[in-house]
Amino acid sequence: MKPAEATVACEDIFKGTDRPIRTVLTVGVAGIGKTVLTQKFSLDWAEGRANQDVPLLLPFTFRELNVLRGSQRSLVELLHHFFSQTKDLCSFEDLQLLFILDGLDECRLPLDFSRTRVLTEPTESASVEELLVNLIRGSLLPSARLWITTRPAAANQIPAECVSMVTEVRGFSDPQKELYFRKRFSEKTKADTIISHVKKSRSLYIMCHLPIFCWIFSSVLESIMTEEPPALPRTLTNLYIHFLVVQIQQRMVKYSREPKTDLHWSPETREMVRSLGKLTFEQLQKGNLIFYQSDLSECGLDAAEVARYSGVFTQVFREEPGLNQDTVYCFMHLSVQEFLAALHVHQTFFSSGENLLSTSMNTSEADFYKSAVDQALQSPNGHLDLFLRFLLGLSLPTNQSLLPGSFTGKGSELTNQETVEYIKEKLNKSLSAERSMNLFHCLHELHDRSLVEEVQSFMKKGWLCEVPLSGADWSAVAFLLLSSDADLEEFDLRRYGCSERALLQLLPVIKASTTSTLCGCNLSTHIAAPLASVLRSSTLMHLDLSNNDLRDFSVFVSP
Numbered sequence: 001m002k003p004a005e006a007t008v009a010c011e012d013i014f015k016g017t018d019r020p021i022r023t024v025l026t027v028g029v030a031g032i033g034k035t036v037l038t039q040k041f042s043l044d045w046a047e048g049r050a051n052q053d054v055p056l057l058l059p060f061t062f063r064e065l066n067v068l069r070g071s072q073r074s075l076v077e078l079l080h081h082f083f084s085q086t087k088d089l090c091s092f093e094d095l096q097l098l099f100i101l102d103g104l105d106e107c108r109l110p111l112d113f114s115r116t117r118v119l120t121e122p123t124e125s126a127s128v129e130e131l132l133v134n135l136i137r138g139s140l141l142p143s144a145r146l147w148i149t150t151r152p153a154a155a156n157q158i159p160a161e162c163v164s165m166v167t168e169v170r171g172f173s174d175p176q177k178e179l180y181f182r183k184r185f186s187e188k189t190k191a192d193t194i195i196s197h198v199k200k201s202r203s204l205y206i207m208c209h210l211p212i213f214c215w216i217f218s219s220v221l222e223s224i225m226t227e228e229p230p231a232l233p234r235t236l237t238n239l240y241i242h243f244l245v246v247q248i249q250q251r252m253v254k255y256s257r258e259p260k261t262d263l264h265w266s267p268e269t270r271e272m273v274r275s276l277g278k279l280t281f282e283q284l285q286k287g288n289l290i291f292y293q294s295d296l297s298e299c300g301l302d303a304a305e306v307a308r309y310s311g312v313f314t315q316v317f318r319e320e321p322g323l324n325q326d327t328v329y330c331f332m333h334l335s336v337q338e339f340l341a342a343l344h345v346h347q348t349f350f351s352s353g354e355n356l357l358s359t360s361m362n363t364s365e366a367d368f369y370k371s372a373v374d375q376a377l378q379s380p381n382g383h384l385d386l387f388l389r390f391l392l393g394l395s396l397p398t399n400q401s402l403l404p405g406s407f408t409g410k411g412s413e414l415t416n417q418e419t420v421e422y423i424k425e426k427l428n429k430s431l432s433a434e435r436s437m438n439l440f441h442c443l444h445e446l447h448d449r450s451l452v453e454e455v456q457s458f459m460k461k462g463w464l465c466e467v468p469l470s471g472a473d474w475s476a477v478a479f480l481l482l483s484s485d486a487d488l489e490e491f492d493l494r495r496y497g498c499s500e501r502a503l504l505q506l507l508p509v510i511k512a513s514t515t516s517t518l519c520g521c522n523l524s525t526h527i528a529a530p531l532a533s534v535l536r537s538s539t540l541m542h543l544d545l546s547n548n549d550l551r552d553f554s555v556f557v558s559p
Contacts, residue, residue: 008167010041011050014098014145021164022138023146027155028169030289030334031212034149037169038100041147051098054145058083059100062107063290063328068128069109075122075131075140092122097144099135104150104157106290113137113159136162153381171209180211184218194221201234202483203444212333216243223249235445236386237393240339241402244273265404273407275301276317277344280337281356287383289337291329303327335386342390345372347407365412369395369419373426373442377435385438392419393445420448427451427472433507436475437482451476474505481509492517500527507534516540520547 014021028034038059044050045057058079068078079086089095109129119126119134122141126134134140136148136158148158155166172180178195185191198205198217207213220242224230233239248269282299283291293303318330331337345356355363358371369392376388393399395416400407423439431439443451455476458467469477477496491513496502500523503510510516511534523545535543 010037011044013041013147013167014051017165019164021145022142023136023148023158023163024165024167025155025158025163026147026149026167026169027152028149028171029210030151031210032169032171033211034169035102036211038102038147038149042100054098055095056086057098057100060102062101062103062109063330065128065132066106066108066290067292067328070127072125072127073131074125075119075135077125078128078131092141093143095143097141099144099146101132101146101148104148105154107154107157108288111136111157113162138162153383172211172214173209177205177208177214180208180214181218184214185222190225194218194225197221197232201232203236203441204233204239206483207236213335216240216333216335219243219246235393235399235447236441237339237390237396237399237445240335240390241399243336244339245402270404270407273340274344274347275305277340277347280331281341281344284337284341284383284387289330289334293327296329338386339390342387342394343407346391346394350407365415366418369415370422373419373422373439376438377426377431382434382438385435388438389442389445392442395419396445396447416446420446420450424451424472427475428470430471431475433475433478433505436471436505437479437508440475440479452480456480469502471501471505474502477502478506478509481506482512489513490515490517493521494519500524503527504530507531510534510540513540515542517544518548519544523548525549 013024013026026034026037041051042057042059045052045054051057060082064082068081073081076092079092086092109132111129111133113133113136116130116133117126118137118139119130120139131140135144136146150157177198181195181198182191185194198208204217208217217239220233220239223246224232224242233242248265279291279296279299279301283289283295288295296303318332331340348354348356349363349368353362355368355371357368357375360367360371363371372388372391376382376384379385420443423442427436427439440452443449451472455469455473458469458473459477459480481491491506491509493503493506494517496506499521503518503521503523504527507530510531534540
């Protein structure tokens with residue numbers, strides 16, 4: 001039903017199949033290592049270790065190509081612009097070139113594959129976006145090979161007929177997570193303590209499949225382990241507040257002779273965090289992951305001042321030189337951008353009463369958090385999911401204790417309970433499995449486990465098939481299964497109730513399992529489309545759908 005998966009080594013990405021591969025599309029979430037992978041490929045080629053059958057490797061990033069928007073040039077001129085060494089070549093058509101196009105999700109060029117005119121001559125002048133569309137189509141340099149990397153949400157910009165093979169970077173396995181921390185902390189006792197803590201914080205441990213998240217976690221733990229006793233973070237918000245404090249403390253050590261004290265929340269530091277927060281929120285609303293000086297101006301920020309922040313928070317906010325003296329700014333990871341955006345929205349509301357998430361005036365504290373939940377649920381691509389988790393986490397007094405007064409709110413327990421009940425109401429409505437899972441992560445940030453504990457008691461007593469469960473209850477089952485340390489190699493729906501309603505909420509579990517048994521579960525064709533969408537991006541290798549009235553299910557699962 002689904003083509004068998006195989007692990008592909010970086011250097012063999014264009015090899016190992018019976019048919020020729022022209023274009024490889026590699027997907028992976030932010031911070032999973034896509035860019036590092038392309039850099040390793042390029043370095044191995046340049047140093048003669050691999051792919052020496054490639055006569056010329058041409059690595060591009062979309063953030064570099066963005067600055068050429070509006071300009072006209074031929075493909076040959078574009079190559080000469082980026083790679084001056086190519087000016088000595090008479091013809092590119094005689095060479096089997098390999099293009100690397102890294103970061104499609106950062107592309108601001110309008111790639112229109114349905115209406116862009118066809119170009120066949122590399123010397124014909126056109127816009128950069130027209131050149132890219134025709135290069136990917138194969139109209140320009142059909143003998144060339146392309147490797148495109150992107151985050152999953154932007155992958156559909158490339159038509160399926162233009163892609164020969166799709167690969168996915170999945171990050172660290174559980175043994176690799178442990179290996180990372182043992183390499184980072186060479187002292188065995190310290191490494192054992194840290195690994196033990198990381199494993200107890202299941203929601204954080206799961207995120208450690210991201211190499212960059214392991215680095216953030218390690219940076220915080222390295223600092224906290226010197227305290228007595230160490231207050232180890234257990235939620236995402238708490239971790240990122242600690243990370244911000246660690247970065248500010250490092251800045252004080254680097255730029256000040258003063259000892260490491262509360263001076264890290266100086267007026268200058270607060271202004272830096274406010275300015276970066278304003279930038280992150282406004283650009284997150286637009287879906288921008290990288291920023292140019294024009295973006296800073298639109299936010300009312302001084303480019304020279306913001307550029308200075310990149311020299312201060314070097315591990316948070318980066319300034320990268322671009323072509324034509326155009327400077328590119330970005331955060332070291334999307335989650336850092338989302339955290340600072342949440343901090344800005346939170347600080348704005350409690351300092352001025354303005355709710356940046358709603359046009360309503362005189363918003364109460366409870367309505368402020370409810371409007372954030374509504375905004376996140378209305379997002380078509382989930383771009384506010386992590387933002388919401390951070391914003392709700394910032395409402396807790398335990399998290400606010402690490403922040404200066406101007407960034408904190410009242411921390412009302414009554415308001416938090418209102419928010420919890422509002423989230424539970426939403427969980428009982430028709431939400432996608434992904435949205436439901438994120439709301440459970442939000443409850444975790446608010447330290448509420450009531451739903452999870454209720455379902456946990458049903459599971460321990462074996463009552464799941466006997467007790468009528470709500471949509472929220474089924475979401476809790478999925479959350480428990482995904483956040484436990486139980487092996488998800490095999491998932492059998494029959495253990496959890498044979499119904500389509502149960503299956504719809506447990507789709508994330510099926511996606512994470514290797515083998516799933518849905519045999520004789522009274523499933524109909526109504527489940528085919530949502531199940532098919534999961535199969536296209538899952539780790540599932542074996543699926544038993546026998547004894548269900550699904551008719552010709554294969555039509556829904558085209559490769």
